[in-house]
Amino acid sequence: MSPTPAPALTSVPSVPDVTVSLAETLGRGALAIVSYAALGVILLIIGFYVIDLVIPGKLSRLIKEERNPNATLLTGSGLAAVGLIVAASIWSSGGALHEGLLATFVFGLVGIAVQTVAMVAFDKVAGISVRDLVTEPELQPGSRLLAVTHLAIGLITAVAVI
Template sequence: MYLAFSDGFGTALGKGAGAIAAYTALGLVLLIIGFLAVDLATPGRLTTIIRTNRNANATLLAVCGVSAVGLVVAASIFASGGKLLEGLIATLVWGLVGIVAQLVASVIVRYLLGVDVAGLMAKEKLEPSAILLGATQATVGLITAIAVI
């Protein structure tokens, strides 16, 4: 049995795999930056609050923040057609804009509602204000993702 590949198949496959690796690496960097941004905006060390204290409020805020960044990164990759370098730059810029937008929205909601985040991190049970802040992060991520597209 003879398998024939079209001309340039190997080159296209290699370039495609390289692009996937580059976008994945950039996406992971943006997710880490997004997590660190949520960590900076949260009183105390977020990883300690989650791992050691097993705090549901902190976990919810981290999950929503990272998921929202993931939405923005995915939309940025989807909308970044064209050359690889241009797409990576666009994804980086849009991802960072999404992270900043989430932080700003979260701070505004905290201020408007008078949410004491430090107090929230000390509570053992899941609080309604944590759900609201998490939903705010997720919604801002969705809005930013759609704006990118």
């Protein structure tokens, strides 16, 4: 076998030296953080109100006044799942702020929709009624199962985004 010849070296045109100031870099980074944080909060609020639509009764009252552990666990796991999706969207944006914000918004809404469908499916397929769960004053096994399902859906959606 004869050796393969090495590729010929070609000249590379010189790239102008572009210097970005520290202030500009920090400003862009701070803008990205504020933008993603604001969008994340908006998606969490949307997620909260979607859960509120699916669960009977006023969700904030169930959690704040009645201290219902089932409503609290289901809401907390749903919002944690949205947080996973938002974090994965930010991670996958590759520094492109506008595209990353749009992708985060769309993927966040998709994640919220999928979780809502999962809650309704539990009512229909598994026979675990979310409506019944949140009327119980004690933490129920069905709430734990649905909470884990929320997190699993959030993780699956997050990995799909990456």
